[in-house]
Amino acid sequence: MKKVIHRNETRGHADHGWLNSYHTFSFANYYNPERVQFGALRVLNDDAVQPGMGFGKHPHDNMEIISIPLSGDLEHRDSMGNEGVIKEGDVQVMSAGKGIFHSEKNRNTDKEVKFLQVWVLPNKQDVEPRYDQTSIRELSIPNQFYQILSPNKEDQGVWIYQDAWFSLAELESGNSAVYELKGNNHGVYLFVIEGQVEVADEVLSRRDGIGISEIESINVEASENCRLLLMEIPF
Known part of the structure; x- marks a missing residue:
């Protein structure tokens, strides 16, 4: 058995005011050469977004992006025409493939939305982008x-x-x-x-x-x- 431990307090951290984000692996301005990825797991971000705020339209390619809400409502829009809201008890996936633009926003005006966002390196390159979400409550x-x-x-x-x-x-x-x-x-x-x-x-x-x-x-x-x-x- 091999193991690597990442304690809560050792994670990267960025507080942008509207976004409070903790990074288990190297991300954006946080870089640790010993914490770039775990196998194909590339990103594990623990995000909290202030009411009514969010990420503007931005691009992704060749990455599998999974969002798991912990509380609140997260609104999604993308260049394929998809619009949706996910909340605790849902899971969302986006295969960025050969390229996609999307935005994410806190749908609520009175409370934070908290969610985990996970990026996994794909085993196929330049696929047609796709989006899906489903309820996992049951x-x-x-x-x-x-x-x-x-x-x-x-x-x-x-x-x-x-x-x-x-x-x-x-x-x-x-x-x-x-x-x-x-x-x-x-x-x-x-x-x-x-x-x-x-x-x-x-x-x-x-x-x-x-x-x-x-x-x-x-x-x-x-x-x-x-x-x-x-x-x-x-x-």
């Missing part, structure tokens, strides 16, 4: 990992151009859950959204992350009520 299974993203169009949740699987879990204190890896030469990156867990002989608290490779499965034990994002990523 997928939740107490004290188990439940899938929200995969490489397969027919699978539960959304899909991307990469051999990656994302799962969420809400564990009650004292419970544990096992995750079995699906691919060879893969690792898992576990991000603690809320609470505290023990995994791989480490104690992780709110907004801590751990990347683990050279394993076939992991066992996660909740020492507090917790919410987790687990990402199985190819190397």
Whole structure:
């Protein structure tokens, strides 16, 4: 087993007033040569956007971009003509492919929108851009990992151009859950959204992350009520 730990307080940070963002991996003006990526996982940003504010129209290409709202309503518009609002209990994916412009805005005028944005390097270049969003509210299974993203169009949740699987879990204190890896030469990156867990002989608290490779499965034990994002990523 190999592991790398990223504590909450070691993340990159940018406070732009309208945007408060924490970066697990190198992003924008934050650069750490030891924290560029974990396998195909390139970006894990923890963002809070002030009421009515947002990101203006900007370009992306050849990246799989996944947004997971934690609270509030996030409005999306893009150059393909897609318009949508996602909120807690939804997941959104955008395959930027050969090029796309999009904007994101806090739909609310009275509270922040908080969300995780994840970028994964694709396994196909210059594909036709695509957008999708879906509700994952009905997928939740107490004290188990439940899938929200995969490489397969027919699978539960959304899909991307990469051999990656994302799962969420809400564990009650004292419970544990096992995750079995699906691919060879893969690792898992576990991000603690809320609470505290023990995994791989480490104690992780709110907004801590751990990347683990050279394993076939992991066992996660909740020492507090917790919410987790687990990402199985190819190397």
